[in-house]
Amino acid sequence: MDFDLLLQKKNISSVRGELVPLLVRCQSASSDWLEKEGLDKFIQNNNTNSSSASSPPLSPSNLSHEDNKNTSMCAAIICNAGYCSRANTLPTYVEINRFMTRQSSEPRIPDSAEVSPKTQVGPDSLVGDSSKIGERCSIKKSVIGSHC
Numbered sequence: 001m002d003f004d005l006l007l008q009k010k011n012i013s014s015v016r017g018e019l020v021p022l023l024v025r026c027q028s029a030s031s032d033w034l035e036k037e038g039l040d041k042f043i044q045n046n047n048t049n050s051s052s053a054s055s056p057p058l059s060p061s062n063l064s065h066e067d068n069k070n071t072s073m074c075a076a077i078i079c080n081a082g083y084c085s086r087a088n089t090l091p092t093y094v095e096i097n098r099f100m101t102r103q104s105s106e107p108r109i110p111d112s113a114e115v116s117p118k119t120q121v122g123p124d125s126l127v128g129d130s131s132k133i134g135e136r137c138s139i140k141k142s143v144i145g146s147h148c
Helices: 004-008 015-028 031-037 065-069 090-103
Strands: none
Touching: none
């Protein structure tokens, strides 16, 4: 793909929201779709022997091992079931861990921990094995290690 694509597609205003999804779509699109969208002239397919008119021009199966070394590709992961999130900063990593703590079916307070009856442990907190927590404590958004 060339920067001329951006000149032709003047309605692209966001790299993350519009350009990257378009590039990902182009990798697996049929030649007919690329032609209809006017994107076929921006695709450079170096492996003309093995590609057919109906297969996607930039799919990894159409590129030989040599071509794959010099080719940059975008990928998208589609999660249909389960949990998927992006942890690209420390705060998002911490928040994902808190979320997973709330979703876990495992006990947050093990039987070996000594927790006073008047202590409050929040749903996004964990208490480690053999830990002691005194009376009238309130634990929120925390992880108490083992033997503490």
